[in-house]
Amino acid sequence: MKFNPLLFSGVLMVAACQNGEQVQINTLEKEVMMIHDAVMPKMGELVALENTLRKHISQTDSLLKIKPNDSTLQQALEQYRFLASQLQEADRSMMEWMHDYNGDSLKKLPPSQAIQALTQEKIKIEQVSDDMLKSIEDTQNFLKQQ
Numbered sequence: 001m002k003f004n005p006l007l008f009s010g011v012l013m014v015a016a017c018q019n020g021e022q023v024q025i026n027t028l029e030k031e032v033m034m035i036h037d038a039v040m041p042k043m044g045e046l047v048a049l050e051n052t053l054r055k056h057i058s059q060t061d062s063l064l065k066i067k068p069n070d071s072t073l074q075q076a077l078e079q080y081r082f083l084a085s086q087l088q089e090a091d092r093s094m095m096e097w098m099h100d101y102n103g104d105s106l107k108k109l110p111p112s113q114a115i116q117a118l119t120q121e122k123i124k125i126e127q128v129s130d131d132m133l134k135s136i137e138d139t140q141n142f143l144k145q146q
Contacts, residue, residue, distance in 0.1 A: 021111035028118035029103065032125055036098075039129040042136060043094065046087055049139045053084040056146070076146070083142060086135040093128045101125075 060077040067073060101121060106114050 021115065025106075025111060025114050025118060028115065028122060029106070032101075032118060032122050035122070035125045035129050039125075039132050040094070042132055043091070046091055046132060046136055049136060049143075050084060050087045050091070052143065053080050053087070053139065056080045056143075057084065079142060083135070083139045086131075087139060090128070090132040090135045093131055097124055097128050 057077065057080045060073055060080060064070065064073050064077065106117050106121075109117060
């Protein structure tokens with residue numbers, strides 16, 4: 001059998017590209033899961049803050065029945081409701097992302113499609129993370145001022 005250097009280098013190039021794509025897929029998948037794993041423990045804090053805001057909303061509602069024209073109470077109530085909606089949206093976004101993410105299906109895609117899909121998943125989970133962390137921080141900061 002005759003050795004064909006051109007054919008051999010072509011096979012090596014294809015193998016290197018496939019290996020490179022697989023490395024990229026693995027890296028993207030790890031990055032996606034690292035972002036998720038970093039922010040997921042914050043869900044308990046998020047829920048606790050939602051509960052705290054619900055109590056503040058209830059108390060402020062009661063106080064507004066006594067002092068209906070108190071603009072400070074009205075503003076606080078609006079802010080509590082706004083922050084609660086931010087937290088709820090962040091919670092919903094995380095649940096939705098987790099429900100929609102299917103790593104097993106991504107592994108069945110051709111490499112170029114898997115890279116594209118994982119890149120999109122990374123963008124989505126980064127946004128979920130940013131929204132969660134911002135809503136938690138905004139709520140904590142507001143509650144400290146109260």
